[in-house]
Amino acid sequence: MSISHPDGDYGSIAKIFHWVTVPLMGLALATGLVIPHLKDDAKNLFYTLHESAGLTILLLSVARLGWRRVNPPPPLPESLPRPLRVAATATHHALYVVLILQPLLGFFTTNAYGFPQQGDTAFWGIIDLPKFMEAREGLAGVLHSIHQVLGWLTPFLLAAHVCGAIYHHAIRKDGTLMRML
Numbered sequence: 001m002s003i004s005h006p007d008g009d010y011g012s013i014a015k016i017f018h019w020v021t022v023p024l025m026g027l028a029l030a031t032g033l034v035i036p037h038l039k040d041d042a043k044n045l046f047y048t049l050h051e052s053a054g055l056t057i058l059l060l061s062v063a064r065l066g067w068r069r070v071n072p073p074p075p076l077p078e079s080l081p082r083p084l085r086v087a088a089t090a091t092h093h094a095l096y097v098v099l100i101l102q103p104l105l106g107f108f109t110t111n112a113y114g115f116p117q118q119g120d121t122a123f124w125g126i127i128d129l130p131k132f133m134e135a136r137e138g139l140a141g142v143l144h145s146i147h148q149v150l151g152w153l154t155p156f157l158l159a160a161h162v163c164g165a166i167y168h169h170a171i172r173k174d175g176t177l178m179r180m181l
C-alpha cells in the first residue's frame, strides 16, 4: 500500500500488461475497421497486422489473467458507491471477455475461411502458424458476424472505460488513474 494511493497500486507487471495492450488494441481496431474498405491487393499487409496484433493481445491477456490470479489487483476505493463499484467491475470483466474472445473468434474465422496464418499473412510476417481446420464457409460466416458485432462494440466499451478513468481522476480525484500509471 502506498501513501499517494491509499487503496494500493497495481504492480509494475500488471501495469506493463495494461499499457502494452493499449497500442496493440489500437492497431487491431484501426486495421480491422479499415480492411473491409481496401482493395484486395492491399489487404494482406493489413490482415497480417490485424491478426498478429490480435493474437498477441490474446497471448498477453492469458498471461495477464494468470498473473492476476497470483497477484490480485488492489481493491476498489472504499469511498466508491455501490453502483459505480458494480459498473467498474462489469466493465473490467467485459474488457477481459473482449481481450480473450475477440482474437479467438478472429482466429477461428480466418481458419474456417481457409486462410491459415502462413506466408504473406504469417504471424508478424515471420512465423507460419499451423493450418487449424479445413475450410468451412458456413461456420466462417457465423464466426465472422459475431467477430464484427463484438468488434464494433469494443470502441464503445473502451470509451466507457476511459471516461470512467477520467471521471475518477478529474471529478472524484480518488487516485484511481494514478495507481495504473
Ligand code: HEM
Pocket: 025, 028, 029, 032, 033, 035, 036, 050, 051, 052, 053, 054, 055, 057, 098, 099, 102, 103, 104, 105, 106, 107, 108, 109, 110, 147, 148, 151, 152, 154
Ligand atoms: C482484440 C483483437 C481484435 C479486435 C478488436 C478485432 C476487431 C475487428 C474489427 C473491428 C473488424 C472489422 C469488422 C467489420 O466491420 O467488418 C475485424 C475484422 C476481422 N478480423 Fe478482427 N479483431 C481482433 C482480432 C482478430 C484476430 C486475432 C484475427 C485472426 C487471427 C482476426 C481476423 C479478422 C478477420 C478475418 C476480419 C474480417 C476482415 C474482412 O472484412 O475481410 N481478428 N476485426
Ligand code: HEM
Pocket: 018, 021, 022, 023, 025, 026, 068, 073, 076, 088, 092, 095, 096, 099, 158, 161, 162, 165, 166, 176, 177, 178, 179, 180
Ligand atoms: C486498449 C485499451 C484498454 C484496455 C483493453 C484496458 C483494459 C483494462 C482492464 C481489463 C482493466 C482491469 C485491470 C484488472 O483489474 O485486472 C483496466 C484497468 C484500468 N485502466 Fe484500462 N484499458 C485500456 C485503456 C485505458 C486507458 C486509455 C486508460 C486511461 C485513460 C485506462 C485506465 C485504467 C485504470 C486507471 C485502471 C485501473 C482501474 C482500477 O483501479 O479499478 N485504461 N484496464
